[in-house]
Amino acid sequence: MDTTRNTVLEAWMNEHGHSSNSLADTVNMALERLTGRAGGLDGSSVRDWKAGRVKWPKSATRRALEDVTGLPATALGFEPRGRTPSTPAPPQEVTDTMKRRTLVGGIAAAAAAAAAPGAASPRRIGMSDVDRLQKRFAEIIASDHRHGGQLGIEQRAAALADEALNLQNAGSATQRVRSNLYAAAAAFRSSAMWAAIDGRRYDDAKAHMREAQALAEMSGDQAIKFRIWSHTGTMYRHMGRPADALAANDVARNLHIARRDPMFASLGMARQAAIRGAAQDRTGTRRAFDQAQDAMLRADPHAYRPLWMLAFYDQAELDSLALSAYLSLGAYQTAEFHAHRCLAALRPHMVRSRAIATTRLAHAQLAQGDADAATATAMKVPVDAATQHARVSRMLQEFGAALRATAPGSRTVQTWTEHAAAWRTTA
Template sequence: MGITRNTVLEAWMNEHGYSSNSLADAVNTAVERLTGRTGGLDGSSIRSWKAGRVRWPKSATRKALEDITGLPATALGFVPRGRTPSTPAPWQQEDLEMKRRTLVGGIAAAAAAAAVPGTAGPRRIGMGDVDRLQHRFGEIVASDHRHGGQLGIEQRAAALADEALNLQNAGSASQRVRGNLYACAASFRSSAMWAAIDGRRYDVAKMHMREAQALAEMSGDQAIKFRIWSHAGTMYRHMGRPADALAANDVARNLHLTRRDPLFASLGLARQAAIHGSAQDRTSTRRAFEQAQDAMLRADPADYRPVWMLAFYDQAELDSLALSAYLALGDHSTAEYHAHRCLSALRPHMVRSRAITTTRLAHAQLAQGDADTATATAMKVPADAATQHARVARMLQEFGAALRATAPSSTTVQTWTEHAATWRMTA
């Protein structure tokens, strides 16, 4: 019998935005979680799966793939060893229908695959599935804090949102589990939204925002609603639309969660202050930051909060938002003060935030006439952030232009030009 191409796996990968290399990386990570040892797959391994040269992967690899997709291996086009070829395998009977549904719709295709004839029947979806997704969400959040704004993070988060939705139709579940699955999908979609905002891909960010808002409403989760609307406020601030930014941030601030938890109230106020700064409202900026600081001091560290909140919002982030606001207001000495406070308090995993804060500090120093110190500060930004993070790269280009305008024929400009050239060479 000849080799038959696994078009079901191909359809699933296309639907969820996986290349051969990215799926290999995801499976390797899942294998490590299961066994303690990283898997040994690469892009050629996945291409062998798609080509049908490997019809039944090894047990650990197969379990890792099932964890990623939420589907049994047979529903992904794989055939157990020993199956007689005299009758068509169930996955072959479903192949054309799967491909048609993949073209016209997304979620229903994977749901149909979960019920392929010959499997154990509808599965029971439980909190274990939710916990697995929440663990994956933690990985997305950690990757964002290391790299930020990358298209790969956006795509992985969007694919995981679809995976969470697919589970809604893959079996029976309690209402509690279903609500949590919608919250997981909204969380992933909000991370895709944030990655697009951070990468200045605003049209795509708005698409993710609409998806995330709908999912959050179905989940009833106040914390994820807050995250999405707060992100929307930040997006409009970066787009230079302060009125829309305030309106979106007000939706987040008016959720009853902010009355119950002062830390959420603090974040809403701090982001409101940053919006006031971009709108050149000095008095409102100062008042909102004072209120944000007061709310943070009232927050109980022992209260339960979601992983995305715990991972980033603290005194350092409040000072980062103050830095952004006062830089926009032209109060460069106050901006520098908050930059130093932020850098001294940033946790080690906040790699992206450190690059942004360092760049903003250089701008504040240059605006005060200290070109040498400002240049030395800007040169501390890591090469990968300087070349691969859209916001950092743009701010550094603006720094170079301002430096040349300030001291066009100085050795400092030459030093900066040479250093920026090394960044481009290592990109």
């Protein structure tokens, strides 16, 4: 049996930072989106591909691999059964020349087609269009972590969701591409939903939620379904509706992806704990956080996960949710402990999260009677978050009211009042 190594696939994996295990996990997720059933690949499956022991994977696996890479299987070094071995690859200089000729020829052909009346053919929508949208999604995620809750972020995300949907009618596409376009639209709409939640615009958030849920169902993407239902649980928690919050979060936690990947299970349990805290369920809060921590420790740090998950969920976020829960329960020492852990571990790009955790820490310190330390902490919140982020602004207003009630007429109150006034002037 000819077992010539698949060096093309190996080169693609090296370029994109994939190990055999991580590529297997990624293709398994794509298989689940395509078929509704989890894939059964592991690292040895990919090693068989690289070693040339499997020259032409099964049809569903090929489709999933093409979905992941954006390339046809033949361009990844695989050969259909019965095909004679391909000729050796031309030297790089020849390849580059051919690419330039193809590019120039393609531009000339496109120009000629545009010039010829009635000669235009329908546009072909492909994975390159999806990749472009994914880059815009990364920009939305970055803006959210820097600013959070802004109406402009919500509007940009909603417009990009519409752009993804418009592509469905802009030309022909494979079912795989259409599923990815629906997933992209759902992702943008879920970001619009989150910006509205963060900005306390709950009616708008609910409208985005309904559209995001429908788009996610059409995409079949488990990860984006999880994100939307998990956001829904958070929305109801902020609205003071813990029963609805638990029900929504349970939908996320019961998805197959949360059973397959402990990191998704951890996020689901961490948000469950925050809801339990808001509902004044001490035992349920502690149990859920223990389960969330255990699941995080079991999670494979190298497994493929979507951008939005990688960008925010880690130990710092787990401690941030614990801070919120224990603050709601009135367990102020425990809340302060988690606040310090969160702030020590937060990554630099988590600007919005740092402002929220800092404000909550100030509340926990004040509730323990340390007005001076609490005020010094609250004064560390950046001016833009203090004045432009709806959640942070409201928490700081509540902090000021609690400080005045705790230490009326004190120098500390005067210091805070002057600082808050300077914030408003600067803004």
